[in-house]
Amino acid sequence: MGEAANDMVRLLWGPPAKPTRGPKPALSLERIASAGVEVADAEGLAAVSMQKVAGLLDFTKMSLYRYVPGKAELVALMVESAVDAPPAPTEGADWREQLTAWAHHLSEAFDRHPWLLDATVGPRVLGPRELAWLERAVAALDGHGLTGPERMDAAVLLAGHVRGIAGQSRAAGPAGSPEAELLAALGPVVRTHADRFPAVAAAMADPNGRDQALDFGLERILDGLAALIARRTQQP
Structure with missing residues (x-):
């Protein structure tokens, strides 16, 4: 990996390197990420800058650079701070119920933080929380006759539908x-x-009724997965 990718992995997966120069650390990645989220929630992702986040924390921009190399890394930390953990599977819930809850929780995350739509596109390093979302969706489909790539594609399809409705x-x-x-x-x-x-x-x-685009599309995607699972497992 290149230096930029290494920096991203270190920041998201830790433990982060401690500043080697200057006074005793007075900031933390959590505080920096929370300040960035506060700016993005109020003004949008484009308004986030190292200068603005530093000002919100009453530190200089150069102080922030001792913890975070640049804006790309800052946004990655903000995503991890904002997404929260995925919903835990409900005892006795089948795969369809699990994925329905998963999609609705993801939709709520985009509603709370609309800038996540812009921050979670393109090739990038996923943090532990984001990867936990993917893990939860893929795990819900384990043992139902689908291949690994198919389970991954199903998760991407569901996320794409939720993103599309959130964007609209x-x-x-x-x-x-x-x-x-x-x-x-x-x-x-x-x-x-x-x-x-x-x-x-x-x-x-x-x-x-009223427009139910999220649920309508979600149900149709799950209907398709159910038909595929039935064929693979030879269910009637």
Whole structure:
């Protein structure tokens, strides 16, 4: 591994090297990560900088560099701080129930920290908590006739669905925001032009329930996995 990758592994998996120069350490990786999360929650990931995090902690930017080499490593620590642990399997829950709980907990994490969508893309070193999420999903499918790659792909598929819905929710914005008002304007437009778009107009006018995109997609993915498991294990 290169030096940058080694730094990332050391910071996430530890134990981190202690500063070799300067006064006795007064900071910790946990405090630094928490400050970064605070900035990202309030202003978004783009607002996070070594300077801003240092200021929030009442330290200089150079003090932070004694603990964290740069912003990429800072963001990695922030992800580990924000994701929390995955849900523990409920006693007696089958694989489908476990993965449903897993997906909903992941969705809640993105709701609490929308910037995680931006921070968890591309090739990178996963920390212990993030890897624990993958472990939980893959383990739920153990012993059901799926290959290792298939179990990994299933976890990626589920995470991708949750991410997609979370991304749409973030783009829609909170109630009263300009984004939300733009989306709200679609309904009257469709009703006005219902003769051109009758299927969409009928679907939007259907009073049966509200949009349940997360659960609808999740159920369809799990239905597909159930069919595959049934074929592999020769269940009726």
